Amino acid sequence: MARARINNRIRRLRFDHGEMTQEELASRVGCTRQTIIALEQGKYVPSIELAFKMARAFGVTLEDVFQYEE
Amino acid sequence: MSVKAYRLWMAAIVVIVAGLAGWAVTAGNAFIPAPAVIVGAAILYFCRRRIKVVIVDERIHRIGEQASRRTIEIAVIVMALVASTLLALGTDNRPELETVGVTLGYSVCAILLLYTILYNYFSRKFGGKE
Numbered sequence: 001m002a003r004a005r006i007n008n009r010i011r012r013l014r015f016d017h018g019e020m021t022q023e024e025l026a027s028r029v030g031c032t033r034q035t036i037i038a039l040e041q042g043k044y045v046p047s048i049e050l051a052f053k054m055a056r057a058f059g060v061t062l063e064d065v066f067q068y069e070e
Numbered sequence: 071m072s073v074k075a076y077r078l079w080m081a082a083i084v085v086i087v088a089g090l091a092g093w094a095v096t097a098g099n100a101f102i103p104a105p106a107v108i109v110g111a112a113i114l115y116f117c118r119r120r121i122k123v124v125i126v127d128e129r130i131h132r133i134g135e136q137a138s139r140r141t142i143e144i145a146v147i148v149m150a151l152v153a154s155t156l157l158a159l160g161t162d163n164r165p166e167l168e169t170v171g172v173t174l175g176y177s178v179c180a181i182l183l184l185y186t187i188l189y190n191y192f193s194r195k196f197g198g199k200e
Binding site for chain 1: 123124127128129130
């Protein structure tokens, strides 16, 4: 069975939004900066709640931030 | 309160509580450890509420969940193996080994019982039971 993977464009979106810092994004979505780092490195897959918060922080849809690949 | 200040407070409280508990045990005073731990935990709780930034989030919780599960798995297996070895070694001339083995065995059972109770509780809470 092929391994499913969730990619994200958080780093790209941060820079597209006035070079938002990881700290700033973390405080907007209510998580730690270490979590943002883990997300950007693809080491952690967020809960659906955090994913929605992230999308809203950037003003985009969920799939603009996270992409599901099989 | 900043995270740095909170961590300093935490370190200081842990040292004080551990020191008090250690002193109470050596002095044979059974009334100090429990209140010391409760007061220390209360102070830490109030310090934590005064922090503006997020220091614990879902990733930290998930790490804790994984670590707890692995700890239980490893501890229970090791304790069960040690308990059965001690029970096997415990003969008439080494009854203390048998006592330790029985205690360890009951401890394993107690941990597994608590795990089962909590597993069922959370399973119901998160809708896993029909």
